[in-house]
Amino acid sequence: MDTHGLPLRAAAANVLLAVENGHSLTQCLPPALQQLAPEERPALQALCFGTSRWFHRLDGELQTRLKKPLRKQDRVVHHLMLIGLFQLRFSQQATYAVLNESVEACRALDKPHLTGLVNGVLRAAEREGAPEPADNASRFSHPEWMVEKLRHNWPDDWQEILAANNEQAPMTLRVNARRLTRDAYLDLLEEAGIEAAPTRFAPQGIQLTQPVPVDKLPYFADGAVSVQDEAAQLCTTLLDLAPGQRVLDACAAPGGKTCAILETCDGLNEVVAIDESAERLPRVQENLDRLDLDATLKQADAANTGEWWDGKPFDRILLDVPCSASGVIRRHPDIKLLRRESDISPLAAIQLGLLDAMWDILKPGGRLVYATCSVFPQENHRIIQRFRKQKDGVQLVEPDVAWGRDMGSGRQLLPDPDSHDGFFYAVLEKPDA
Ligand SMILES: C[S@@+](CC[C@H](N)C(=O)[O-])C[C@H]1O[C@@H](n2cnc3c(N)ncnc32)[C@H](O)[C@@H]1O
Incomplete structure (x- = not known):
């Protein structure tokens, strides 16, 4: 072009x-x-x-x-x-x-x-x-199949979801906990004349009243903050991170969550970030560099563990799988033109395959967080149901949180016109050997 x-x-x-x-x-x-x-x-x-x-x-x-x-x-x-x-x-x-x-x-x-x-x-x-x-x-203003799928999946909410998808998303920041507190950054924003408020659920989140170019944000280049939706920020809070843990971010690019993991917990043993896209993986390094953080990066198909895994199991795994992105349409309205109904079943097969492969490299006693930015149950709680049917001993943890809906096999956030994107999360633990 x-x-x-x-x-x-x-x-x-x-x-x-x-x-x-x-x-x-x-x-x-x-x-x-x-x-x-x-x-x-x-x-x-x-x-x-x-x-x-x-x-x-x-x-x-x-x-x-x-x-x-x-x-x-x-x-x-x-x-x-x-x-x-x-x-x-x-x-x-x-x-x-x-x-x-x-x-x-x-x-x-x-x-x-x-x-x-x-x-x-x-x-x-x-x-x-x-x-x-x-x-x-x-x-x-959505493809007919999406309207029908949402109506079928969310009989009480489909019109609100469609309306939220047609709104412009707010700009949300994640304050780098290693550098400063959220309150301190709110003060810096106020001094700079940028109107903002803390997010409701994510502890490091700040939502701006109006979007601004990142170079207008105080100390952005120095790593004080990153741009990340509140729903995406919540993934990290479910990992229950502690010093000494070895953590895998299995679908990492562009690295928003890899960086959030490293900012949240000092003294992790190692963070390994995998992505299969050679084009997208360098973005993870750019983000790590700006925030002055370290992770081990590998370009690989995470599911093909024989290709990249060193045999040492992980205490924590974040599996932020590729998905329809139907929860982030307001940020990526081109999804309405790009996605086909026939994409969903093959995506679900990839998601289940990734979950199965990651489970095998999770340490007994370890925790895996499965996440999507989708609102289609086929990619969300139904994947968890299918996985728990085919695998013994998968413990589902019910996080004690004030947000989202309990779907029986994970929690769903629907896109909120005033705040966060649509996201799904399931917290799974492997029993001690
Ligand atoms: C939802 S995005 C991840 C976003 C990222 N976690 C973040 O917060 O910045 C999904 C990513 O999975 C990657 N991916 C897809 N299939 C994969 C696979 N089999 N192994 C590793 N990465 C994969 C894609 O290249 C894409 O970057």
Whole structure:
């Protein structure tokens, strides 16, 4: 994808086309941002995130406004019109600017034969206003299968979950307990004029009233704080860490939880952080370096213990498995376009396989925390149920906490529009030999 020299909207249309073709915003936004002037970058980010968030609503409308779909080679113009609709429906941008700049972007994309269509569709959209949503995908701005799955899984909560997914997530920090207290950092934020409050459940968490660039956060580069959602912070609190323990973070990149483990407990024997992604593993080292922490990093498939394990069992294992990420859609709205219903069963098989393999390298008397950022039971408490059926002697620990719902085989947090993401946790212990 070459977005070099393109106007903002044209660059955004190319990014969204790449997302539709299976690339995440995390992958394809940074190179596109690099090709824009610094002052234009926040706008590109806002267009890509906003249009992804409202994609299914806007696409429902656009389809009713088009007599026939565009040809495959013109698909980028479909995305350009979605971006225009996004601005008309959800931004303060003046209509004439949306129309003019969309037409100009259409030319820049080398589609001059479609400028009339772009202009006509957006003009009609402005004149006629937003139509009534024709189906649940448009109404809730999620793919139909997700709406149905959530309705089935959460008959009392599905509409709240869908609404929370369409909100923008707050920016939450984790204060580095090795450096300073949460109260001391709240004072530093106040001095810097950044409004913030302690998180309700995570002991080191601070939620900002408005997001700010990390370089505006006091002592960020020196490792005073990290950006981490409150739900993600709670994983570490369940590990019951103590000096001398050998700890494994089995799916570690980009290392948010590896660092939290090391910050929480001084004097751990060793922290081993594994990730199978060669691309993502260096991010763990970058985070460790900024926070001045040490861990043993290995690039490997954690489940293939023969490839990387030294034979010494672990006292604690954090297994933050790859998952649908259905609990963090508000932070990653592109998940709505990327994920398919058919992804869930293969993910569940990987999750169960990882759990089985990690159990074998857990010390008798040791503790494993299984976590996902998913709200689908298939990846959560049903994995724990399946595992406990196939394995003897797995003790389920009921953590004494004031948050989440007891699912019988683990705890579930649903995304909260005012605070944390959606997450699932199960605490398992292996009996002493
Ligand atoms: C949910 S993310 C982990 C986030 C991380 N724990 C954090 O807090 O920053 C899941 C990670 O698992 C990794 N992964 C997926 N399958 C794996 C496997 N079989 N072995 C090791 N890592 C794996 C992915 O590359 C991804 O980085």
